Amino acid sequence: MIRSLRALAIIGVCLAFTGVLASSIWTISGNPAPVDLAQLLSENLDRSGVEHPVTAVLLNFRSYDTLLEIGVLVIAGIAGISMAKTASLEDPQLCTSDSLLYALQRWFVPLMLVLAGYLLWAGADRPGGAFQAGAVLAATGVLMRLGGSPMAFLRPGLLLRLGLALGFTVFLLVAVASAIGGEAFLAYPPGMTKTLIVVIESVLTLSIAMVLLALFVSAPVNDAEDPEEGSSS
Amino acid sequence: MMSAEPVLVLLAVGVPLLYPAMALRSAWQRAMRFALPLLPVPALMLAVATDPGWQLELPWLLNGGLWAMDELRRLFLLLTALLWTVAGIYAVGYLAAHHLRRFCVFWGLTLAGNLGLTVAVDIGSFYSFFALMTFAGYGLVVHEGTGEASYAGRVYLVMAVLGEMAILAGLLLASAAADSQLLTDLPQAIAGSSRRDLIIGLLIAGFGVKAGLPLLHFWLPLAHPVAPTPASAVLSGAMIKAGLLGWLVTLPFGETALPGWGAVMIVAGALGSIGAAVLGVCQRRPKAVLAYSSVSQMGLIVLMVGAALADHGRAPVLLSIIALYALHHGLAKGSLFLSAGVSLPAGAARRAAVWLLITVPGLSLAGLPFTSGALAKLAMKESLLEEQLEFALAGYLSPLMTAGAVATLLLVLRYLWTLTGNLESGRNPPMLAAGWLAAVVVSLVAFWWMPWNVEGLVKPPVWLPAAYQVWALAWPMLIAVALALLALVASRLVKQR
């Protein structure tokens, strides 16, 4: 009886929530926003060193957001690894010895790598960029991992952690370099914005791929644990 | 001699006050015992050698201390000092080793309180010494430690504390009315204050507890028998007089006529003297009889106080007579009390002499001619002649006085009768005998050289009463003797059946 009561209550809450949300959306869309940020953006686009507005916003205007967002990703990676046990890589049930998959893998892996490279480069003027390329790279990694190749560098050691931190460190160094030069934090030195953005984008792709792969690969199946505080250790 | 007074008075009060400090070392126990009689000596010298009228300012003491001496206080100081000296000598011989140091401590403190209140003029120190005497007196009363003693002590303490509180309230109200801390300003302020009757009532009740007014006297007959003999001598001799002194110093005698309060006091006095006699006669223990005799004698004095209150014109004369009578009664009663502890020597002649020396002070108390009693009674009679006093009850005074005289002699005879049963024969410790003899001598002989004056009421030579006066003194005594014989015969008949 209580369960149904609880269900009704939750349904009621959600419906109310959706209704109010819809009505406020209706009223907001009714009157236009006083300023058009897009128009302002287009004026400064040329100074941003990148043609595609989204990438410009991501890596130039609101680059601090992206920096923190990469930080969030690294945290997820760290937390994942901290759960892992070294031996998980050899976990038998994860890699299959199926020959069909091995053959398929030989076709797809180079194709996906080229796709990733294209996505990375296209980011400058068309939709694309570090995140999409990183995702594709991670997918290839997963495929190879399932295909049985023992990705040694993914063992939770210094190499893995270096890979995780690489993208973030480069981005940070570029940001602080301009700050030392007297500009605001995260400002690009004039003229070099395009090249710097490309460097950052590529390094980021690598790191994003590494993070996603590490999370998948080092499944936390071990029993390593720390006794709860206070309980008789 | 003027400069000596301050030193002498400080010594008089200080010596007994600091004396208890000797109790700290048990080795000094013997010295304490023999120092007892020496304590009041400075006060004695002060009372005898110096003439009154000096003043001692003590600004730092309580609310500003002032000690002084006048004619009235000198008599009281003399009485107190004499009695305490005599009792002191007696006490040296009397004391057993049991709780000796404690007794000496309380003895010293009570003496200090008694002396202090006679010299104190400011309210603070007067009330302090009064309280010190009261509470230390408790120590003397319960000295024996028997059940009866602690009961008597409890009654004494309860009534004493109630009395103290009444005095405190009275003094507070009076000092507020007078807006000064000195006793001398009180009478005049009380007379004029809106709460006059309340203040007078409180003061009379407060000091009355100490002076043994009827209905406030219950502790007296209980305390005296249980207290050690020297203590009860001093208790009835000097401490009761402190209450009297309290009245004399605070009540508004000379200011306005207070017929109402005068009447009350006279009735109380009468009740006291006769009632006490009736009760006293039925007592078995000699000291109890003496206690009632003190109450009855105080009744007489209260008569005079009532008269003084009622007729403010005659007040100054009456005050000096009251002082004289108090002196006489103190000394006589003191020697009587001391005699209670004396034991009869072996030889018939010596035994007769002892009996003689016991009876004479008693008779002097009853007014035997050639003794201080006669003088006191005559002076009292002269001062209370009704034609000089114009207030309602003046007429009854003389019959009351005669009744009082009769009562006194009856009590003395009863005392002697009970004494015969109680006195055991044996050697008297030397100091005890000396103390008792000194008391008798002082009461009978030294009295005449004391600085009292009778305001010309009794024609010189004062110690030889005129013929008509002898009869006036004698007939009440004869009636008393007759009554005593009658009672003796009646008791014989009852015993035979």
Place this chain on the structure above:
Amino acid sequence: MTLWLMAGLLFTPLAWAVLTLLMNFAWGRLVTWGGIVVQVLVSLGLWLIVSRDGGFYYGLGGWQAPLGIELRVDGLAVTFVLLTAVVASACGLHAGVYIDPDKPWHRYFWPLFWFLWAGLNAVWLGGDLFNLYVGLELISLSAVGLVALGGKAGALRASIRYLLAALLGSLAYLLGVALIYGQFGTLSIAGVVFRLEEHAVPAGSGLALALMVTGLALKTALFPLHRWLPPAHGIAKSPVSALLSALVVKASFYIAARLWLELGEPLGSLAAAQLVGLLGSAAVVWGSWLACRQLELKQVVAYSSVAQIGYLFLLFPLTYSVSESVSLQAQQGVTLQVISHALAKAAMFLAAGNLILATGSARVDALTGVSRFLPFSLFSFGLAGVSLMSLPPSGGFAAKWLLLQASLGSGQWWWLLVLLAGGLLSAAYVFRIYRASFLESLETDEFYHPPRSLEVIPMVLALMAIGLGLVSAEVLSVMALPFEEEGSP
């Protein structure tokens, strides 16, 4: 000079996070000590500058408000940055000694610690709505990571519950941001305020603020939404729970307060303000009542956090449509409450950690007789308790005094009762612990003596919480400073 400081402030925690990622725990500790020194100096420098010249806007990446992200560095923000510097460094130093260095997974403690610090700084200084969202996420995830680090089933359970609550809160906040952006077309708070002054308040935008405040309330564990906090703060290791209780919970409150102070007037309503105040009062009562009934020491302290958070939300009713001076008094009161609670709670958790380490059991009645073995930690716990009970001369008392004055000034006398009752209730559970520690138990079992340095840190924090009351005038002097120049729309 300020540019250098700002860059230092933003750069050091992130750099140190990455640096410590590459090292094991022992090396990480050394590097962290260096990082702490730098961070504290930078925060102090910033505080002094702002107290001298007043607040300013700092456009990141050189771009101005609507397009780029602007950091708003005013008195309040800088005070919080300094507070974080103090508390985080204390917890860092304590963790360095407290945590067992040779367990492999503890190597990830320092990176998470530094990311948390970076997130906090991002939130204190944030002026852009979306940037605040990312900062919040940074804090939440690193906090969850810290709670779950090497934990057993119970710790994981608590961290999952915490994560779900945090994510739900963030989503609600993000929805609010979306609505605001849809409505006003700009993401910077100053811009929204500028818009609101020009146009009449459009209907329907009240929901945005309500959503954001609800989301943040969930993340701050306000009364009805508080059930995730006690398990999370109770089970985590002491330095972690100290960090969580003292700072992480305050971050989401800080954003809610900022929003309310800027947008509260036009978008909020009296009913909403009083409701939040009511929930705060309920939190005070409910939290204290439960704190009295807990058997375990850290649970008591965790529930006391729930109670003390209730006080913070009194800010809403006390600053809604009241005179300028009263509102300033309320803000100062709440700031002092945050600072004193942060210091006192951190001291309490660290001291509790020491006590648990010494007695070997987490229960309250295991404290009997400990006063003979560990008087110092017990005394620091006591001092922190004094500040929690808001008795003079502690900072808590000054905060309560200002809140009392504010509620009197604004005529809402009912908050008076909440404040006073809250003081007494908190006395109830603090004295329950004093009572346990004073009881002389006859069987004196042997105690483990934690290293001396562990006991010094909580004592320092407790003394600062106590001393805060005496210097609160200077601490608050930074708050009401005028701005250098008005932020561009």
Place this chain on the structure above:
Amino acid sequence: MTLTAWIPLFALMTSMIASVVIFALPEKGYRLRTGVNLGAALVKLALVVVMVWGVFRGVDYGLSFTMVPGVTFVLRADAFSLMFAGLSSVLWLLTTIYAVGYLEDSPNRSRFFGFFSLCVASTMGIALAGNLFTFFLFYEMLTLSTYPLVVHRGTEKALKAGRTYVIYTLTGGAVLLLAIAWLHGVAGDLPFREGGHFTDADPDIQGSLILIFILLVAGLGVKAAIFPLHGWLPQAMVAPAPVSALLHAVAVVKAGAFGIVRVVHDIYGVEASAALGLLAPLAWLAAFTILYASVRALWQRDLKRRLAFSTVSQVSYIILGISLFGPVAAVGGLVHLLHQGIMKITLFFCAGNYAETLGIHRIDEMDGAGRRMPGTSLAFTIGAFGMIGAPPLAGFITKWTMGSGALAANMDWVIAVLVASSLLNAAYFLPVLHRLWFREPAAGWPHERRWGRLETSAWLFWPPLLTAVMTVMVGVLASLPFSPLSWAELIVLREYSS
């Protein structure tokens, strides 16, 4: 920070620093701890004497800085504060000596003496406070520092007593905080000013002024143990003797009374509070407390509980004194602040001696103690007679001044109260004295301890005698220039003249 600002602060800080040092000392650092303790006490006493001499010559000692925006932390040494400061510093010195002897071999002595000096620091703070806010600050610190002392023994009973104590005092503190905040809201930050602030208060805030006064008296009444709020005092007697001596006879109880006097004299002003009709009910309440507590004391079988109830009644004398609208009564009230402190601490010291040396706690076990411990019993007797108000001791001076003050303010019923309470005092003290001196001791003492030549250890023997001598000297030499009575007159003179 001129010298005049430095001295009050340092007087306050001496015991604060001492407490910190003592906390850090190890348990067996016996000699060092006693040294620090006594040193701090002497330094503080010297500073207070300097201030007393300074204030007598009109020097103004003051220190203030803004603590919380809108409220200042003010330390000011005026005549009245120095009276209380003097009392507490002198008696603290004696109690420290006593406590060193009393806690010979008990555990947790560092903790005890640490909180002990912290408590005196807060008392000194209360005395030197310049406005209500600072006063409240130290008032609450006093509660906190006394709790550990009350529960020092750690037994179940002690902790229960501690619980009651905390409930009473913290609730009182909350009420007081409410009142001070409200007053601050209504009339802003009020420093203590002789003559008060509200002599011509405008009518509209008079209503709230009355309510605030009631709350203030309620808050302070808890510590001053006024009738309905006195429950904690008898229970707190379970604490060790030096604690009950200094705290519950001198520091804590006096802080409440001191607070009420400050409120009536220096915040409201006597004329204003009389005009608002606040003094009469206060006088009635104080009178009722005096009688009620004395009657309750009659039935107590435990000696310290009887003394506790006697404290409850005696403290209300102070309140009765100041609530009788008249300078002389005020002098009586103020001087009793000192006298009661000296007399009561003698009694508590003696009670502690009896408990420590002979192991007797109940009154019927006290038979014959006078012979076994004459020195202590002599001190007890002097203290008891002082409490009864027997002249020439301190108690009489108070009763006399208060009585004449009451008559000057034509409140005759006060005389009745004074007399009745003296009778009750006699009723519950004299039997004890009788047992002490005139009863033979029972078979053996519960557990007797020998200390060689003296009847008890020297540390325990001399303090009660010293305070007994002080009781006598204060009474007899009442009119000396620096005696409590003339100092009280100085205070009232300044109070009523401005």
Place this chain on the structure above:
Amino acid sequence: MTASLLYSLAGAMLCGIGLFGLLWLSHLLRKLLAFNIMGSGVFLVMVGLPQHQGGPDPVPQALVLTGIVVAIAATALAVVLIRRYYHLSGMTSLEGERASREGGPE
């Protein structure tokens, strides 16, 4: 009823469903999925709402991109935690074990 309004309303609907799933479902993974649905609903609203003044507005798209990455990170962390929790306690929902002291699940 411009297209953008349609997208926003759809977003709102998704948010509602996501919220219901999050509150009602007890299995942790289902809760996580519900969370993702709600997230995408919010992103849809974020992009849809400012669309209406002609032409796509790149700023919200960038925000959404960042939002998605953050959502991925959060989901990844949640999955890791859930797997470990499952591994250690064998339970897939929070209610199973002892109820918290106040009773009643989150």
